[in-house]
Amino acid sequence: MNGPAIRLTDVSREYGDVTALHRVSVDVESGEFVAVMGPSGSGKSTLMHCAAGLDTPTGGEVTVGGTAIGGLNETRRTELRRERIGFVFQSYNLVSSLTVEDNITLPLRMARRTADRAWVSELVERVGLTERRHHRPGQLSGGQQQRAAIARALVARPAVVFADEPTGALDLRAARDVLKLLRSMVDELGQTVVMVTHDPAAAAHADRALVMADGRIVETLAKPSAADLAASLIRVGEG
Secondary structure, three states: OOOOOEEEEEEEEEEOOEEEEEEEEEEEOOOOEEEEEOOOOOOHHHHHHHHOOOOOOOEEEEEEOOEEOOOOOHHHHHHHHHHHEEEEEOOOOOOOOOOHHHHHHHHHHHOOOOOOHHHHHHHHHHOOOHHHOOOOHHHOOHHHHHHHHHHHHHOOOOOEEEEEOOOOOOOHHHHHHHHHHHHHHHHHHOOOEEEEOOOHHHHOOOOEEEEEEOOEEEEEEEOOOHHHHHHHHHHHHHO
16 A cells, blocks of 8 residues: 555535634544544544545545545545545444354455455464354443454554444443554554544554644644643633
8 A cells, every 4th residue: 555544635524604624634644543632522523434435525625545535436436445545433232143253254244255264263263262253242241342443444454443442331441452453453463543532541552643623733742641642632622
């Protein structure tokens, strides 16, 4: 893949009279873990939705793995999301009637692709669910369900994984385990991760944090600490 995993160039998104994003430009490099933070209404979720092809910018350009998505029709955009993007949500979104392994391989079946059994087994082991691979979601803890969701996001070997508040529904210990898992996927597999979070402690696992306010990136912190991020959010709130 040439160039950054994700590139936003002068991206704006307007909803009627409301400007949710205002000419945002940012690159996310391949193999980088980026956190996006900001108060409610800052534009962080809109940025993720535009970057992931879930929403269409009013202006500017988004490229994913070198492919500009603005000119794609909805069918091709859906294919790109399926092939090049993985998603992890706060609510897990596992299918209750399927086993862990079948949930993990579901994106491949939807794309009519054959699963690489060795890769699936490696993912199941990496997320610590080897003994649970034939269990259904209802038989798992919240942390185990989220780890299954992370494996599902990775199964198609995407250019980037978008994680939207992935620890929001978890207790402290399970949240810590999920964040360590995401960090290891970046460090050991070279996976690109973009995580939206309100939690400075979660964002401190990232290589870089983008702090947003009023539809703009107002601060970028490299190798941030939780204290640095909390102070940045206070500055944004005071501004």
